[in-house]
Amino acid sequence: MNILVLVVLFFVISAGTAVVGLLTTWIDRKVTARVQYRLGPPWFQPFADVVKLLGKETIVPHAASKAAFLISPLIGLAGVSLVSFIIWLAIFDPTGSGFIGDLIVVIYLLILPALAMIFGGLASANPLASVGASREMKLALAYELPFILMIVVVLIKSGGTLSLGGLISAQQSGGVYVASISGLLALVVAILCTQAKLGQVPFDAAEAETELTGGILIEYSGTPLAVFKLTRAMLYLTVPMFTVVLLCGGIGSGWGIPLGILKYVGLLVAVVLIRNTNPRLRIEHAVKFFWGHVTAIAIIAVALAVLGNRLGIGWL
Amino acid sequence: MSKKLVIDLDLCRNFDNYELQCSYNQHPGNQGILALRELALYELICRRCEERSCVLACPEDALEADDQGLLSRYNLRCIGCKSCQHACPFGTLLDDVINLMVSGCDMCPQLKSGQAPLCVTSCTNKAVTFEEIPDPLPENMFLLGNRFVVRSRHWKKSDEPVPQA
Amino acid sequence: MIEDIVKEIKKAVGKWIKGVTIKNSQRVYIDIDPAGVREVATYLWKDRGARYSIATAIDNRTNFEVQHHLSLDREGGAMVSLRSILDRDKPSMPSLAPVIKASDWIEREMSELMGIEFVGHPDMRRLLLSSEHWPEGVYPLRKDFKA
Amino acid sequence: MSLKIKALTKSPWVYHLCAGGSCNNCDIEILDCLTPRFDVERFGVTLIGSVRHADALLVSGIVTKKTAPLVKQIWEQAPKPCLVVAIGGCACSQGMFKDCYTANPVPLDELIPVHAYVPGCPPKPETMIAGIVKLLGSLTK
Amino acid sequence: MSDRRIIPIGPYHPLQEEPELFRLEVDGETVVDLDVEVGWNHRGIEKLCETKTYDQVPFVVERICGICSTSHPLAYVQAVEDAGNIEVPERALYIRTLVAELERLHSHLLWVGLAGHFLGYNTVWMWSWKYREPILDICETVTGNRNHYAMMKVGGVRRDILPEHVDYILSRLPEIEKFADLIKGAVLDDPVLHARLKGVGVMTADDIHDYGAVGPTSRASGVPGDVRRDDPYAAYGLVDWDVICVPQGDVFAKAVVRVLEMYETIKIIKGCLEKMPAGEIDSKPKVVAPGEGIGRHEAPRGEVFHYVRSDGTNRPIRHKIRAPTYVNLPTYKTSVIGESITDATIILAAIDPCYCCTERMAVYKHKGDPNEPIMTGSDLVRLSQEKTARLRKEFGL
């Protein structure tokens, strides 16, 4: 594949992810509204929101460090775009494209949106935003550990394949990883981490005041805010998709496509349901939760996976 | 015999231009003299019509005349619409007197000690004064209550037949 | 009924009472010597179980008046108002707050809006007005206050 | 009509600013707009918490001496284009609290620009919605 | 080691009518001291009323607050009537009672909703605000406005209740009754609510007497104070109803009082509609004679007190107003000290201080950077909601 095609693909995939991601956030809002006996917004609402924000004035607070303030959202967007690009490429063409080790790259890139939020929050020099940023930081530290452990499970199961394409092909031929105890546990961990990565209740402490002050994004307006919203929307699609790739064998082709979409939707429903049935957790509790329970689950999953590998028992 | 508060209704004409002050400050912008003038109007100027257009005109039944024809205005009902004033064929109900906001005068306590109240010292036209009143009252002077005197050309109903033109 | 209650009040704290107006069976106004306000109020509040409702400060042009309103909830619900007349130039009277907690706020309010001093009040900070816009000695509820 | 304006009319995020002396009824009615019967999210109206995200400020209550500097500051912090809607008689014209000794001598619409007045005491939720819709409609002309 | 922090709650939030600032001093998780600051929304209404005629004042006092918007005018007109010895026709008395009780109904539902929100039952919130609408509909049909009814007038009421209004009210009441049953079942039998609210923020009858607290706050502590019965006015002495009073004094008791009061309110409304005599609704008074008068009304939150002095003109020379929250709020000090901050919001909410403040709070560390809030108002609400969630789990719900 030549470079030009790659670049064009990159943009097409990013745009596609953005559109689908925005639609997903609409589904989220609509479901929430229906739970509260309301009608909820029309389908184009997220698009209107983003377009409107693009047309608004961008205010950089006096005390803020301008460059960091303006660049951070772009970093986040770049990160999530690259991730989605790599993941979709792997999904569409598990054997051909990709490079060895793209899994590692994705893991790193997935931290970027969170980092961008943290930098943005700190750069805006608003006390509330810095509280938000420090919370986001704690949260990131908290969920990153089980997240990595979850990936370790996958690695053990795949025998050390560091390429997404390889993972997908392996699962398509040898059965999905989630069809084992360790895989299932890994899925649970993955869903919880997804919840946190998406900044959803109960792990939205960083943006705790969504209704009140906007937390980390408090000082953002106009285009940078739109970029953050877009990043968030793309994450909505990308992070669950990543899990689908890791544990559920991607999307596949032919009859696999509706099934693959179903896998994604299943994850999404889980996320939305958790969000609507739980009160917000305090950050300390969230950290404890991730380092305690979730990490424990992840470690058990790792142990089971190792055991399964050693003994050659597939369902462990 | 003590000094009394006197209003000269003929001199008191400068209605638009209130320089007058009042020390009864229970209501903001209170003009005690307005209450006194309203009293004087009903007592002395009003013609006590038999068919009282003012009473008939009042949409709120706020004006009432007793059997002597003496008017009283019920301040809880009056809405200050001034229909009565328009209806009065003699123009006796003065525009600045018939107000929604009723003023109060407590006959300043210093009247008793012989000091001139604020309304007297602040009246630009010398229409409100504080003076010794000879007894019996001179012509065109009328005592209302026991501390308040009005100087006015008084109109009196006469029983003589109206001359035919 | 209410007459009996008034008689008992007179018997208990009569030395402070200067006069009584029984407006109707539910409203009684008792003129008292400001110096005895604590004793009279405590008698009503503690011994008779009356509820301390509120106090009203009135600028009478020549003097200030403070009325403490106590409600005899257990004895027919009559409202007893203790009327104290204060000097216009230096209005001051004993505070009820050390005895009746309910009078804490209202005394702070009266001192700030009307400029009445309550001697013995434990916590005479401002309650309503910010010191930024309201210098000392400006009392908006007084009649001579001009905005 | 530019896309920018069109998008604004489809996604007005509102920030509720109680200017100080209000009787709270306007505020309750604004909240009422969010509850099941009126559900303004249907029109994309969202109540947001940071003035930086605001497309419209809904101001209720009179400006008091204590809050006047804050109100001005909040308006300056809002990203433009930003609309100001005066909700209720108090915000429109200081209503009956005009003569209060704590009222700010300068009314709201002289302190900051006001783009729409929704009179009423309090305006019904329907009125508020109608007011906002009319304001948005006037933008697209 | 003591971990002392100050939590300021307030000063103002859109939801709030009388902005207040609370400074909670907490040691670890326990509240040890409290300071309250009020006056953020001070408008000087008492002074303003001196510039208005007796007929205009009801419109001013009804705007003291949107939720007690008929309680203040009612207490005020009674004060003027007391001052001027003015008679009121009987039909007007019934109409006054009716409107006041409609207001109580919607105010209590508002409370139930917001208390539910603080406890993490958002469904309760949405539902009770949904069922508040029929009452507002009734108010609008009968008085012409959803909130500021403008019904009270010295000497009577401004608008009559027409026969079709009576039918309309009766036709909408069942909806509300049904919801009241639902709420009653949900509140009185819910083990989680029992665990969450019982024994929290207890106030003894002595505390109540100390602070002069009124309304549901006092009736939940076994002090059966209710002006409607102690000093009957309007038609309260003429229809059949009971004072709800429970002895426990905790937050749960306050919820129980309010929920059960809704039934009494409906009873009063029905009684009024049934017994209302025909006749005049306004005695059209002529003047208010010089004098002084006191008017009281049991608002949804407790006794509203108005004192009016007249000098014979048509404007009061002194008008003193005391809202129930003014005496109820200081009790927060007693009820919150010694409790955990998890319960601070709901204890405050139990007073029903027109819900305010609780939304915009921030916790400040005593030492270190004084400007760094480490906990916000929504954190407190969340703490409260978490506790509920925990209990729900315990009870397997």
Ligand code: SF4
């Ligand atoms: S200032 Fe004197 S003359 Fe002029 S209107 Fe007043 S009383 Fe009459």
Ligand code: SF4
């Ligand atoms: S006598 Fe005193 S109260 Fe009466 S008008 Fe004159 S200044 Fe006013």
Ligand code: SF4
């Ligand atoms: S001004 Fe008063 S008295 Fe005269 S017509 Fe109007 S309401 Fe009646």
Ligand code: SF4
């Ligand atoms: S303002 Fe004019 S038209 Fe209206 S009622 Fe008065 S006199 Fe008649």
Ligand code: SF4
């Ligand atoms: S119409 Fe004029 S003159 Fe006749 S009674 Fe009325 S006020 Fe007097």
Ligand code: SF4
């Ligand atoms: S429109 Fe209504 S509120 Fe406005 S002035 Fe006319 S009657 Fe009064």
Ligand code: SF4
């Ligand atoms: S406009 Fe009316 S309802 Fe709105 S805050 Fe002002 S007084 Fe209250």
Ligand code: SF4
């Ligand atoms: S107690 Fe609350 S509801 Fe009542 S007047 Fe005060 S703020 Fe309004």
